[in-house]
Amino acid sequence: MSRRLTWLTGLSVLLLGGCGINLPGQYPLASYTRAELIGEKSDERVDLPPAIREELGNLLVDYFGTPKQPGLLSISDEQWQNLIHGQALYQKHCIHCHGLNGGGNGPTAPFLFPRPRDYRRGVFKWKSTTRTAKPTREDLLLILKEGAIGTSMPPFRLMPEKQLNELVDYVIFLSMRGEFERKLLQYYATEGPNVRQMYAEGVSGAEVQQSVAQFNKELAEMAPEVLAEVQESWRQAGDDIIEPNETMPSYNVESEEYEASLQRGKELYLGDKAACYKCHNRDGRANVADMDPSMREKNVDDWGQPNYPRNLLLGMYRGGRRPVDLFRRIHQGIAGAQMPAGGSNLKPREIWDIVNFVRALPYRPSLLPQEKPKSAGHGHGHGAEESHAAEDDAKAEDH
């Protein structure tokens, strides 16, 4: 049983090696509700029977090692070294927010809004690829260098490229581990024996044990396929990059062509084809109280965290402020968040008009109707004072 051996080795390294750095012997197992795992309307936790829990823990150690000895089957020594370095860097710079297992659950996390990313779904928001694809390494490097503006995710621009790359390796590793774990847990939640119910129905202890053993066998058999599937999705990320097939028209900002592009962008923004106004509101400030009623209930992301449309008058973009970043955001929407993909409705030229318009908005809020926020008087109206650029805008001052 080589896999028990691996596990024991990991444990003895921890025990004999002492706890110079205070890392637990194993990554903590995830705990999900049925809603989080398989989308059922139920807040019941998916509780594994002890024997299945142990098997899942062992499989995770077999395939991904331990915090002190992270590893993946069939990687080269060099890749393994990178992981070990990445782990040490992660522990120093990231763990207090993103957590030991990358669950976005470090000790600082509960005090942050938005919450640090939980990598275990394999879903990332700020990327160059299609909505359902993984981010590329370059995407992850970029977010590490730039941080996510307007959130607590800091930029690590001063870190040497080699170290940044090692961190990217480790983030991808944690994400793969989390997805692998999640898929096996999903399998349990849909196909696994419900031991408590079996006992309640008077099934004999021996039969229960047998079905548990049978299920554990199935888990172990499917594990290599699940791993391969997860690894493949990361390998494919680079095939799914959104490259605008029309370059951004370059306008002289004092030209009529530029004004015409802004007007077209505005009409799309306020029209039903792009329908940006439904969430970001007609004035772009995304005040929740003013939101289209059909949208108001939906302000949570895939992780169940509160997630509000951005106030577009601030000009702060978590996923990058280059025109191509905004193009991709509008083309694919934002993975894990409510923002929908516009790419199938909108021509590239139209998306560029919207990009132009969005980029101009913080400097010229009067491009959009300045509506009195419905929330005014409730103490939530925070639009006008947030806009740095509203000074020369007579209407914006009228609140």
Ligand code: HEC
């Ligand atoms: C102070 C807390 C904090 C620290 C420290 C921190 N992060 Fe983050 N990180 C965040 C938050 C918050 C987000 C979510 C931002 C958002 O939702 O846009 C995030 C998001 C991310 C993302 C997801 C980007 C995406 O496209 O979805 C990655 C990757 C990431 N962090 C990696 C790291 C790494 C690696 C480190 C350490 C080198 C680190 N973070 C350190 C808070 C932190």
Ligand code: HEC
């Ligand atoms: C169904 C609601 C919805 C619609 C429709 C919508 N958005 Fe968003 N938008 C959001 C949410 C929610 C976020 C914040 C996502 C996050 O940070 O996780 C967001 C974020 C953004 C951002 C910030 C990106 C960043 O990097 O921080 C921009 C820019 C944006 N939206 C533009 C638009 C434009 C332009 C349209 C119309 C083409 C549009 N949105 C349509 C919900 C929506």
